[in-house]
Amino acid sequence: MKTLTYDLHLHSCLSPCGDNDMTPANIAGMTKVIGLDLIALTDHNSCKNCPAIAVAAREYGLLFLPGMELTTSEEVHVLCYFASLDAAMDFDRYVSNHLPDFPNKPLLFGDQLIYNEQDQISGSEDRLLISATDIPFDSVYDLVNQYDGIMVPAHINKPTTSLLGNLGFIPKNSKFACAEVKRETDWMELQQKYPYLTNCNHLCSSDAHDLNTIHEPIYTISCPDTSRT
Numbered sequence: 633m634k635t636l637t638y639d640l641h642l643h644s645c646l647s648p649c650g651d652n653d654m655t656p657a658n659i660a661g662m663t664k665v666i667g668l669d670l671i672a673l674t675d676h677n678s679c680k681n682c683p684a685i686a687v688a689a690r691e692y693g694l695l696f697l698p699g700m701e702l703t704t705s706e707e708v709h710v711l712c713y714f715a716s717l718d719a720a721m722d723f724d725r726y727v728s729n730h731l732p733d734f735p736n737k738p739l740l741f742g743d744q745l746i747y748n749e750q751d752q753i754s755g756s757e758d759r760l761l762i763s764a765t766d767i768p769f770d771s772v773y774d775l776v777n778q779y780d781g782i783m784v785p786a787h788i789n790k791p792t793t794s795l796l797g798n799l800g801f802i803p804k805n806s807k808f809a810c811a812e813v814k815r816e817t818d819w820m821e822l823q824q825k826y827p828y829l830t831n832c833n834h835l836c837s838s839d840a841h842d843l844n845t846i847h848e849p850i851y852t853i854s855c856p857d858t859s860r861t
Contacts, residue, residue, distance in 0.1 A: 633856050636669040637849035640697060641711060641786065641812065641837030644685065646675045647701075648742035648762055651842040656685035657751035658843060664692040667849040672697040672837075674711050676761040677731055679724035680746050686717055687749045701786060702727060703762065704769040709786040709793045711812060712776050723779045730767050736760040769795070773807040784810045787839060789818055802828045812837060816851075 642659060643650040656673075663671050671694055673685050682698040689696035698720035699713045714720040735758060736744055744757040767775065776783045785795040788811040795802065795811075810833040813819055823829045838847040 633854050635852050636695065636855050637667065638670040638672075638835075638851060638853050639663065639668055639837050639840070639847040640670070640672040640699070640713070640835055641674050641701070641839045642671060642846065643675055643701075643839070643841045644673055644681045645743065645745040645747070646678055646681045646757065646761070647841065648676070648736060648738075648744050648760065649841050650675070650742070652743055652745065653843055654841065655745075655751050656681055656747050657688045659846075660685060660688035660692045660694060662843045662846055664694060666846060668694070668847070669849075670695040670697065670853065670855070672699040672711075672713060674699040674701040676701050677703055677727055677763070677765060678757060678761055679720040680757065682717060682720050682724075684747045684749050684751065688751065700724065700727065702767065702772065703764045703793070704772060705764055705766050706769050706798055707764045707793055708769050708795050708798050710769070710772050711784040711786045712772075712781050713784065714779060714781040716780065719779045719781060723776070723781065726775075726779075727765060727767070730765040731759055731761070732763050732766075734760045734763050769799070770803055770805055782810070783808050784812050784835060786812050787814055788812060789822060790814065796826075802826055809833065810835060814839075 644654045702710045746755040748754040791797045812835045840846045
């Protein structure tokens with residue numbers, strides 16, 4: 633069993649709210665300088681920058697977990713993590729078919745830039761990625777499981793775009809076994825208020841949209857297998 637420092641909620645320049653300096657190579661380089669062992673890229677409703685950051689992470693000797701921050705039909709944000717890059721890209725194609733055809737307006741929302749493995753702009757996403765998909769929250773667990781992935785409700789106690797903020801409760805048919813909180817100190821109180829969480833693990837990640845807000849190596853996770861994706 634190995635203990636790894638992590639930040640598993642990072643946005644690249646593909647997310648419209650992400651700073652354009654958040655290129656795959658910059659993210660990998662900064663997290664290496666900070667001293668993290670394990671990172672995940674979780675852009676809004678897309679995995680299209682995961683191939684590029686997988687290469688950059690490998691070059692910097694980082695462990696990388698491909699992911700996405702899915703927006704459900706209820707506008708609940710859910711972190712989805714995958715065992716392989718191929719699975720993540722298959723899920724990306726599925727989600728793309730469930731994203732509304734609402735155009736991005738870069739001057740209003742921000743650019744949505746796709747990078748290649750040389751850390752060069754190779755394209756952009758025309759549809760607004762922060763839109764809600766038509767995928768309901770109660771279907772996410774089984775859906776992500778089909779792609780050999782796991783779901784983690786994001787920033788679970790955030791006032792907006794969260795499970796508790798938007799729904800106000802944890803559905804009885806929920807199956808998730810881990811949730812994200814912004815502060816470690818929130819977890820005990822949440823478990824007391826929502827008994828479902830007493831059987832869950834939790835993560836604390838940055839939700840960084842710029843290089844300066846990536847977490848320092850203060851949170852750790854135990855991992856029996858550190859093979860890279």
